[in-house]
Amino acid sequence: MWPLTVPPPPPPPLPLPLLLLLCSGLAGQTLFQSPEEGWQLYTSAQAPDGKCICTAVIPTQSTCSRDGRSRELRQIMEKVQNVSQSMEVLELRTYRDLQYVRSMETLMRSLDARLRAADGSLSAKSFQEMKDRMTELLPLSSVLEQYKADMRTVARLREELRNLSGSLAAIQEEMGAYGYGDLQQRVMALEARLRACAQKLGCGKLTGVSNPITIRAMGSRFGSWMTDTMAPSADSRVWYMDGYYKGRRVLEFRTLGDFIKGQNFIQHLLPQPWAGTGHVVYNGSLFYNKYQSNVVVKYHFRSRSVLVQRSLPGAGYNNTFPYSWGGFSDMDFMVDESGLWAVYTTNQNAGNIVVSRLDPHTLEVVRSWDTGYPKRSAGEAFMICGVLYVTNSHLAGAKVYFAYFTNTSSYEYTDVPFHNQYSHISMLDYNPRERALYTWNNGHQVLYNVTLFHVISTAGGP
Numbered sequence: 001m002w003p004l005t006v007p008p009p010p011p012p013p014l015p016l017p018l019l020l021l022l023c024s025g026l027a028g029q030t031l032f033q034s035p036e037e038g039w040q041l042y043t044s045a046q047a048p049d050g051k052c053i054c055t056a057v058i059p060t061q062s063t064c065s066r067d068g069r070s071r072e073l074r075q076i077m078e079k080v081q082n083v084s085q086s087m088e089v090l091e092l093r094t095y096r097d098l099q100y101v102r103s104m105e106t107l108m109r110s111l112d113a114r115l116r117a118a119d120g121s122l123s124a125k126s127f128q129e130m131k132d133r134m135t136e137l138l139p140l141s142s143v144l145e146q147y148k149a150d151m152r153t154v155a156r157l158r159e160e161l162r163n164l165s166g167s168l169a170a171i172q173e174e175m176g177a178y179g180y181g182d183l184q185q186r187v188m189a190l191e192a193r194l195r196a197c198a199q200k201l202g203c204g205k206l207t208g209v210s211n212p213i214t215i216r217a218m219g220s221r222f223g224s225w226m227t228d229t230m231a232p233s234a235d236s237r238v239w240y241m242d243g244y245y246k247g248r249r250v251l252e253f254r255t256l257g258d259f260i261k262g263q264n265f266i267q268h269l270l271p272q273p274w275a276g277t278g279h280v281v282y283n284g285s286l287f288y289n290k291y292q293s294n295v296v297v298k299y300h301f302r303s304r305s306v307l308v309q310r311s312l313p314g315a316g317y318n319n320t321f322p323y324s325w326g327g328f329s330d331m332d333f334m335v336d337e338s339g340l341w342a343v344y345t346t347n348q349n350a351g352n353i354v355v356s357r358l359d360p361h362t363l364e365v366v367r368s369w370d371t372g373y374p375k376r377s378a379g380e381a382f383m384i385c386g387v388l389y390v391t392n393s394h395l396a397g398a399k400v401y402f403a404y405f406t407n408t409s410s411y412e413y414t415d416v417p418f419h420n421q422y423s424h425i426s427m428l429d430y431n432p433r434e435r436a437l438y439t440w441n442n443g444h445q446v447l448y449n450v451t452l453f454h455v456i457s458t459a460g461g462p
Contacts, residue, residue, distance in 0.1 A: 107133055203337060203385030204452030206400065206414070209437065212421045213447045216260050219243075222277060222327055222426040223440045225259075229335045229433050230283040239281050240265075244327040244426065246273045246291055252301065259445075270299055271306060275317065277427040277440060278332030282340055282360060289331040292318050296333070296342065296363050310363040312356075314346035321345035321375050325394040327426055336383040337432045343388065345375045353378065355388050355406065371404040371411060378402075380428035382437060384450065389414070396423045421446070 111133050114126070219242035226239050238259040240251040250268040253259040273291040280287050285307065286299045294315040298307045315331055321344065322329040332343040340360045345351055353375045356368040371388060379394035392401035400416035420441065427440035430450070437448040 206384055206389055206416060206450060207453045208451035209416055209418050210449035211419050215445045215447060217444045219443055221424065221443050224277040224279050224427040225440060225445050226281050226429060226438055227431060228281045229431050241279060244277050245275050248273050268301060268304060272297060275328040276331060277327065278329060280333045280335050280429060282335045287333045298363060308363055312342060312344060314348060315344040316346060321351055323394065324376060324379050325426055332381060334383040334429060336385060336430060338386050341383050343381055351375060369406050369409060373402050380425055382428055382430040384430050391418055394425045396420050
């Protein structure tokens with residue numbers, strides 16, 4: 001999963017970070033304590049920039065305790081901690097002594113003023129009062145001695161910290177970055193738990209779409225591009241399909257960086273041409289609409305073969321019920337947190353959008369919903385957490401206008417702004433792995449962050 005907060009000019013999003021998962025916002029928080037062993041993950045509230053945060057609590061024991069250099073490093077870190085504690089004690093004591101000196105300073109000034117005013121003649125009473133004042137000032141000598149000792153202590157601490165810093169730098173150079181198998185295994189386990197953390201965050205309602213992040217300008221006005229929604233974070237391959245009908249060539253780039261540079265790719269030649277731009281890659285396979293038919297095709301990239309194909313009962317095709325922009329967009333396939341979906345229209349539904357849950361192995365329809373929203377009035381659509389979101393246009397000024405909730409078979413009209421930077425969207429799809437929207441906008445490949453509103457209980461469950 002790569003982060004999506006990319007400033008212009010846009011560098012590529014990176015794979016899943018270990019501590020920040022770019023996704024929807026949260027409400028609520030979970031308190032935590034440091035574990036005695038093993039990594040532990042917790043969620044916290046939404047960050048100001050819309051990121052959700054998974055907090056990883058590191059074990060109190062060393063992750064590489066079996067290694068001699070790690071033991072040496074741990075010993076040095078303990079010394080640093082001891083020095084830090086000594087500095088804190090010294091600071092507290094110095095502050096207390098400083099307050100005492102300041103109070104005594106007032107007495108000294110008063111005594112000096114009286115001596116100047118006496119002009120050589122002092123009564124016995126005045127002399128006794130000044131003697132008493134001098135008695136109050138006597139402890140200052142010990143305070144000054146303590147200051148001198150503290151200064152010597154500070155000098156020693158500085159020297160020790162300097163030596164420790166040199167030792168740490170030497171060990172770091174010797175160890176290198178991520179040079180331990182044990183550490184590597186723990187990091188991999190941490191990443192796996194972070195991915196599980198993302199799943200535990202739960203689903204929510206779309207409340208915002210970020211400004212567009214242009215990844216590349218490539219190809220014709222219409223097309224689609226995507227990553228595998230089920231791939232592990234180390235797999236950052238990108239698939240690219242230019243055009244909206246009769247195409248058969250699919251380019252597979254090794255990474256997003258390669259896609260941006262146009263290098264390191266292989267070509268797949270589909271046995272049957274596609275129609276529209278509503279394709280999706282899911283668990284190593286491409287799902288697409290066969291040209292001039294209502295047939296769904298599942299093409300497996302590794303074996304370069306069609307695993308299964310099936311007609312979608314009653315679905316319109318060949319520009320019978322497209323989105324508002326046309327382009328043979330009768331059938332649109334989507335993947336969200338709950339699985340594979342198909343969005344289309346039938347004559348029986350009078351041109352209204354039908355959303356169906358598909359079995360990814362057999363392509364059979366598991367269940368269908370009639371949303372009541374006319375498909376020709378929709379610019380594009382995408383699924384998030386079982387909710388179908390529809391834009392009211394594919395042109396400039398579009399917004400997310402309609403939401404249909406499959407869990408309750410209900411709908412509502414929304415008003416979520418959607419910045420259509422290049423004025424003609426021909427593909428819009430949600431990727432649950434990255435929690436981002438992929439778009440093809442007038443020959444530009446563009447990403448959007450999404451903000452979801454959801455509540456996490458303090459027990460850690462949604």
